[in-house]
Every structure is written in structure tokens, then in C-alpha cells.
Amino acid sequence: MADADADTRPNVLFVLTDQERYDPSAPDGPPVETPTMDRLSSEGIRFERAFTPISICSSARASLLTGQFPHGHGMLNNCHEPDAIRTNIPDELPTFSEELVAAGYDLTYTGKWHAGRDRTPADFGFSYLGGSDTHHDDIDEAFREYRRERGTPVDEATLEEEIYTGEEPRDGDEGTFVAAKTAVDVAETRAYFLAERTIDAIESHADGDRDGPFFHRTDFYGPHHPYVVPEPYASMYDPDEIEPPASYAETYDGKPRVHENYLAYRGVSDFDWDIWAEALAKYWGFITMIDHQFDRILDALEEHGLAEQTVVVHASDHGDFAGSHRQFNKGPLMYDDTYHIPLQVRWPGVADPGATSEAPVHLHDLAATFLEIADVPAPDSFDSRSLVPILENGGDPPDGVDWADSSFAQYHGDEFGLYSQRMVRTDRYKYVYNGPDIDELYDLAADPDELHNLIDHPEYEDTRSALRERLIEWMHETDDPNRVWVSGVLENAS
Structure with missing residues (x-):
């Protein structure tokens, strides 16, 4: 006989990648093998218009936890940098994780954190299962110990085909580490290790070692640079067969001066396409390697009889230029390359398999979504809107639900300096407010690669005015x- 008091709320498995672009897992994207993400899309709903509220790690991750735009939680740039505006999420702000714990969920976490210099996942209700090292997060040494036990210490791994920023891409004496091939086995990569820790958590829940429904979060360190991958992923994509994206023809004419300045700042002014193609091949290989580890996690859910009771969500904190617009990493350039993110949700019995949603949504809408899945009301402080009504309605907002037809984003600078940017994006247009320089306006239907700034074009005067009004509305609403x-x-602008 079933327990009348049994908690029938679903489990949640949340997989967050680090700096994964939207297009590699999109149906019409580049030829990147993402069978697991494709499987998740075919078994659930894929969101075609999901955007991060800000394209920088700490800020986006803080938004995800607090359900707020960055100006609300105050972590405007990366918490590990010396110029961090705020090093930790304010104590008084509610987070979805703490709300879930209070509602009886058992929370576990493995992988990258980067949402606070001093406060760790344990301070927000999670049992941390390891995976950090000194790359922004020094929470524990579990991965380093794992590598030592396997006889391949992290600092002793042999690298080949290395690329660095600067005038000499093969010279590691200066510049930022971009990409390389590593000699270690796949089982010695951090992606594999994080999948192992996730499978351990799934097994623990299946064995009844933990009480209540679970919420597990796996934060992969990738495909963020350096794009370091072993075989077979290092040679899976041939650089000679990779064509430059259309945005590689960027001239920066009519663009804010900081765009071109960023080439020199990031050290990629002298990169030619051969170098970019080699780096991009490693980036794609990194995505496929993570995808394969994700597959192991989904298989574990099925093997332990938890797949039908678990909502699976995959997203990324933000994207990566990876050579688009000839840029590296991310920065004060509000192109879709770094703001458009993948988002897939599988919810057996609720989300229609194979459906797509064109509703504009934000990364931090997941905060309210997780709470509604758990039958927990969202705090009044949240700016996010639950996606559950869309998931229950085949990917469309239900009739009578007033859903915004645009997305809102912002940027406040990073180590390059502090400044103010705001963006509003509809299905067809994007408007970027740049406080210290010229604004930007793109017609995404005519110019999907955002090469031509139409801010002063007379034929777009009405569009410009309408988008500025919508931006003002967003700023007041939030x-x-x-x-x-x-x-x-x-x-007062003309």
C-alpha cells in the first residue's frame, strides 16, 4: 500500500554549463555532436529564445540563485576580481535553494560555484559533493585528490597544441591560455569526475540514503576556456573544415569604440582564422565531451528508476564569442553570441516531448520555476517568472497570461572598467543603450549576425523610439x- 503521506513532488536535476553558446545544440546550428542535448529536446521542450540577464559568471549565477536581475542583488561583476563591487550575495536576499530546503527538498551540488568569494553552496542549503579547485573556486580539493589517486596530478598533465593570446599564440610565457589537447584519459577530466559525483548522488537517493525529493545541481567547468580536451574530442572536429561565421567579417564601423579596443585587451588582435578555427574545434570538442558525460547522468536516472519522477533542466550561465566578431571570451558587447543561451526542460507527463517554445525567457526565470515545481511560492523579491505555465501548455504562454514579448539584459563591466549597458531584445530587433558611447540597433531579420548598427538610420526612427520606450518600461518594472x-x-534622445 502506498504511503498516504509520501511526498509526490518531482525531483529536479539541473545541469548548468559554463559559457556554452546557444547555437551548437540548436537544430540549425554548426555541426557539433550533442546527442544528449538533442535527446533532452526531443523528450521535453527546447526554448528558442532564452537569454542570460548578464554575460558574466558571478553576476549570472547570483541572478539564478536570487531570481533577480543583477542590479537587484548587486553582484555586478566577478566576485574573485580585485574590483568586485560585491563579493557575496547579500545575506538578506532569499534564494530558491534556501526556499527548497525549507520546503523539504534535499539539495546536493557538485562543480563550479563562482557566486561568492566567501560563501559557498553550503551557505545556501546545498550539500557540496566536490569538484572545485583553484579556478575561481577553492571550496575543496576533491578533484585534485581524484587525479592524484589516478596517478595523473592536475599540475603534471602533458599538453599539446597549446594556444595563448598575444602576439605569439604558441608562447605560454604571457597571455591567456585559450586551448590545448591534454594527454589524460577522458576518465581523468573534470567533466567525467563531476558526472561521477552526480551519479553518486542519484544512487544515494535511489538507495533511500536521503529523505524527501531531491534537487541536484551539476555545474560543469566548461566549455569555458581554456578549451582543454583529450582524445577523441581533441581531434573530433577538423579545423580545416570549419568555416568562419558570418560575423567574422566584423569591421566595427559605427560601433562603440570598446568593441575594437577589446581585441587588443583580450590579446587576439593578431589571431588569424587558422588559429581561431583550431581554438573553435577544441571548443566544440569540449561541448561534445560534456554532452557525453551528461548522457551518463541521464542513463543513471533511468537505471535507478528515477527518470519518470525527475525534471531535468539544462542551461548555461552565458555564451562565448569563440571567434565570432573576431572576439574571445565575453565582455561589453551585447551580441547574441554571449547572451543567447541553450535551455531544455524534460518533465515527464507535463512537458510535451519535442515541443519548442518561442516565448522570450531569462536564465533566472528558472529560480521561480524550480519553486513552482516544488509547490513553493516565489518570494516577492524575485524578478523571475515561472516557466511552469509554458511547460504545461506545449511551449506557449496560456491564453490570458500576459507574457512579455521582449528580453532585458544589462552589463556593468569587468576587469576592463565599469560602465553601464542595458539591452532590450524582441524577436526581430535588438537595442543596446551604451552610457558612454553610441547606442546600437540591429534588425535581426535582415542582419542576424549583428554587423550593421542602424541606430542613426532614418528608416528605423520609429523602431528606435519604440525600443527605447520598452527599455524604460523594463527598467521601471525591475x-x-x-x-x-x-x-x-x-x-530626450532623437
Whole structure:
């Protein structure tokens, strides 16, 4: 006889990748093998218009936890940098994880954190299962110990085909490490290790070692640079067969000056396409390697009889230029390359298999979504909207639900300096407010690669005005502290 008091709320498995672009797992994207992400899309709903609220790690991850845009939680740039505006999420702000714990969920976490310099996942209700090292997060040494036990210490791995930024891409004496092939086995990569820790958590729940429904979060360290992958992934994609994206023809004419300045700042001014293609091949290989580890995790859910009771969500904190617009990493360039993110949700019995959603959604909408899945009300402080109504309605907002037809994003700078940017994006247009420089306007239907800034084009005057009005609305709706003076600037702009 079933227990009348049994908790029938679903488990949640959340897999967050680090700096994964939207297009590699999109049906019409580049030829990157992502069978697991494709499987997740075919068994659930794929969101075609999911965007990060900000394209920088700490800020995006803090938004995900707090359900707020960055100006709300105050972590405007990376917490590990010396110029960090705020090093930790404020104590008084509710987070979805703490709300889930209070509601009886058992929370586990493995992998990258990067949402606070001093406060760790344990401070937000998670049992941390390991996976960090000194790359931004020094929570424990579990992965380093794992490698030592296997006889391949992290610092002793042999690298080949290395690429660095700077005038000499093969010279590691200066510049940022971009990509390489490593001699270790796949089982010695951090992606494999994080999958192992996730499978351990799944087995623990299946064996009844943990009480209540579970929420497990796996944060892969990748495909963020350096794109370091072993065989077979290092040679899976032939650089000679990779064509430059259309945005590689970027001239920066009519663009904010910082765009071109960033080439020199990131050290890629002298990169030719041969170098970019080699780096991009490793980036794609990294994505496929993570995808294969994701497959092991989904298989574990099925093997332990938990697949039908578990909502599986895959997203990324933000994207990566990876040579688009000839840029490396991310920065004060609000192109879709770094703001458009993958998002797939599989919810057996609720989300229609193979459905797509064109509703514009934000990464931090997942905070409210996780809470509604758990039958927990979202705190009043949340800016996010639950995606559950869309998941229950085949990918479309239900009739009578007022869903915004645009997305809102912002940027506040990183180690290059602090400044103010705001973006509003509809299905066809994107408008970027740049406080210290020229604004940007792109017609995404005519110019999907965002090469031509139409901000001063006379034929787009009405569009420009309408988008500026929508941006003002977004800023007021979210209590953006810059709304007072920015609204005045935009209302008086020609």
C-alpha cells in the first residue's frame, strides 16, 4: 500500500554549463555532436529564445540563485576580481535553494560555484559533493585528490597544441591560455569526475540514503576556456573544415569604440582564422565531451528508476564569442553570441516531448520555476517568472497570461572598467543603450549576425523610439536604479 503521506513532488536535476553558446545544440546550428542535448529536446521542450540577464559568471549565477536581475542583488561583476563591487550575495536576499530546503527538498551540488568569494553552496542549503579547485573556486580539493589517486596530478598533465593570446599564440610565457589537447584519459577530466559525483548522488537517493525529493545541481567547468580536451574530442572536429561565421567579417564601423579596443585587451588582435578555427574545434570538442558525460547522468536516472519522477533542466550561465566578431571570451558587447543561451526542460507527463517554445525567457526565470515545481511560492523579491505555465501548455504562454514579448539584459563591466549597458531584445530587433558611447540597433531579420548598427538610420526612427520606450518600461518594472536618469536621456534622445 502506498504511503498516504509520501511526498509526490518531482525531483529536479539541473545541469548548468559554463559559457556554452546557444547555437551548437540548436537544430540549425554548426555541426557539433550533442546527442544528449538533442535527446533532452526531443523528450521535453527546447526554448528558442532564452537569454542570460548578464554575460558574466558571478553576476549570472547570483541572478539564478536570487531570481533577480543583477542590479537587484548587486553582484555586478566577478566576485574573485580585485574590483568586485560585491563579493557575496547579500545575506538578506532569499534564494530558491534556501526556499527548497525549507520546503523539504534535499539539495546536493557538485562543480563550479563562482557566486561568492566567501560563501559557498553550503551557505545556501546545498550539500557540496566536490569538484572545485583553484579556478575561481577553492571550496575543496576533491578533484585534485581524484587525479592524484589516478596517478595523473592536475599540475603534471602533458599538453599539446597549446594556444595563448598575444602576439605569439604558441608562447605560454604571457597571455591567456585559450586551448590545448591534454594527454589524460577522458576518465581523468573534470567533466567525467563531476558526472561521477552526480551519479553518486542519484544512487544515494535511489538507495533511500536521503529523505524527501531531491534537487541536484551539476555545474560543469566548461566549455569555458581554456578549451582543454583529450582524445577523441581533441581531434573530433577538423579545423580545416570549419568555416568562419558570418560575423567574422566584423569591421566595427559605427560601433562603440570598446568593441575594437577589446581585441587588443583580450590579446587576439593578431589571431588569424587558422588559429581561431583550431581554438573553435577544441571548443566544440569540449561541448561534445560534456554532452557525453551528461548522457551518463541521464542513463543513471533511468537505471535507478528515477527518470519518470525527475525534471531535468539544462542551461548555461552565458555564451562565448569563440571567434565570432573576431572576439574571445565575453565582455561589453551585447551580441547574441554571449547572451543567447541553450535551455531544455524534460518533465515527464507535463512537458510535451519535442515541443519548442518561442516565448522570450531569462536564465533566472528558472529560480521561480524550480519553486513552482516544488509547490513553493516565489518570494516577492524575485524578478523571475515561472516557466511552469509554458511547460504545461506545449511551449506557449496560456491564453490570458500576459507574457512579455521582449528580453532585458544589462552589463556593468569587468576587469576592463565599469560602465553601464542595458539591452532590450524582441524577436526581430535588438537595442543596446551604451552610457558612454553610441547606442546600437540591429534588425535581426535582415542582419542576424549583428554587423550593421542602424541606430542613426532614418528608416528605423520609429523602431528606435519604440525600443527605447520598452527599455524604460523594463527598467521601471525591475526597479533598475539607473532608471531615473537613463529614462530622461532616452526620452530626450532623437
